[in-house]
Amino acid sequence: MPAQLLDGRQIAKRMRERLAEARQTLGDRPVRLVSLEVGQNPAADVYVRNQQRAAAEVGIAMEVENLPVASTEAQLVEAISALNRRADVSGIIVQRPLPHGIDPRQVQMAIDPHKDVEGMHPANMGSILYREPLLPPCTAAAAQQLIVATGMDLRGAETVVVGHSEIVGKPIAVLLLHHLSTVTVCHIGTRNLADHTRRADIVVVAVGKPGLVHGDMLKPGACVIDVGINQGPDGKIVGDVDFASANEVAGFLTPVPGGVGPVTVAMLLRNTLRAAGASV
Numbered sequence: 330m331p332a333q334l335l336d337g338r339q340i341a342k343r344m345r346e347r348l349a350e351a352r353q354t355l356g357d358r359p360v361r362l363v364s365l366e367v368g369q370n371p372a373a374d375v376y377v378r379n380q381q382r383a384a385a386e387v388g389i390a391m392e393v394e395n396l397p398v399a400s401t402e403a404q405l406v407e408a409i410s411a412l413n414r415r416a417d418v419s420g421i422i423v424q425r426p427l428p429h430g431i432d433p434r435q436v437q438m439a440i441d442p443h444k445d446v447e448g449m450h451p452a453n454m455g456s457i458l459y460r461e462p463l464l465p466p467c468t469a470a471a472a473q474q475l476i477v478a479t480g481m482d483l484r485g486a487e488t489v490v491v492g493h494s495e496i497v498g499k500p501i502a503v504l505l506l507h508h509l510s511t512v513t514v515c516h517i518g519t520r521n522l523a524d525h526t527r528r529a530d531i532v533v534v535a536v537g538k539p540g541l542v543h544g545d546m547l548k549p550g551a552c553v554i555d556v557g558i559n560q561g562p563d564g565k566i567v568g569d570v571d572f573a574s575a576n577e578v579a580g581f582l583t584p585v586p587g588g589v590g591p592v593t594v595a596m597l598l599r600n601t602l603r604a605a606g607a608s609v
């Protein structure tokens with residue numbers, strides 16, 4: 330029997346409806362999200378347009394500021410400081426990739442943690458160890474939401490996170506620990522990945538390598554969350570999980586595209602509303 334697809338587009342649509350209601354509770358208070366981009370990257374532009382469309386649906390004004398491609402780190406930090414000071418700006422995001430010579434960590438640290446709607450400032454990242462923070466990292470929160478949407482009992486569930494990056498793998502592992510899952514984190518140094526994934530009730534893959542996880546590496550009925558976004562040679566977007574073989578074995582599976590991605594955008598909007606003072 331094929332896996333039950335976890336339709337991220339549907340889940341994100343329902344979230345946006347709920348967020349639009351939460352937006353109403355703020356009345357005339359401005360809710361503005363500003364996206365900063367250095368230079369112009371066609372891939373990022375598609376992403377920004379999707380974010381703008383979703384923000385408009387919820388009632389969030391999204392402003393896009395493009396800095397010249399030759400901007401220095403100091404100039405980008407100054408642009409961020411100006412947004413930190415603006416009372417009408419609730420959230421700030423900086424589009425990646427950044428040009429060489431600009432350190433993404435320095436840039437993230439320049440954002441006021443209360444306006445860090447991507448949840449990647451060290452203050453927000455650090456507080457995730459205590460409990461889920463007000464502004465959690467969006468992709469990790471999206472992966473968590475998709476798992477919760479299955480209705481599985483997470484307490485004691487064997488969970489394997491493949492990938493240990495700061496922005497995705499590590500925060501996902503920590504968020505799932507809060508549910509009392511038994512979490513194993515696999516990475517480039519892991520000796521035999523399949524030994525771990527085969528015993529997992531939940532597998533989250535966030536690596537950036539198409540086809541890394543195949544159906545024969547999964548336990549029958551497992552919940553598989555594919556965070557990867559890779560462009561194939563034919564230009565198509567694929568995840569890190571081989572969809573056809575995983576679909577034969579998994580109990581739940583996220584498609585790529587249409588899985589984690591749309592829910593991540595919805596999380597960004599949720600964080601923006603929270604930053605503006607909404608209880609959502």
Ligand code: NAD
Nearest residue numbers: 468492493494497516517535536537556557558589590593
């Ligand atoms: P990264 O390059 O920072 O980290 C990759 C991780 O994969 C590392 O922890 C590394 O140890 C691990 N890894 C590499 N090869 C491995 C192997 N053979 N076996 C096991 N682990 C291995 O990447 P990232 O920024 O965490 O992004 C991961 C993927 O998620 C990318 O495809 C990226 O495009 C995607 N992504 C998606 C979203 C979304 O919203 N859907 C958001 C951010 C990133």
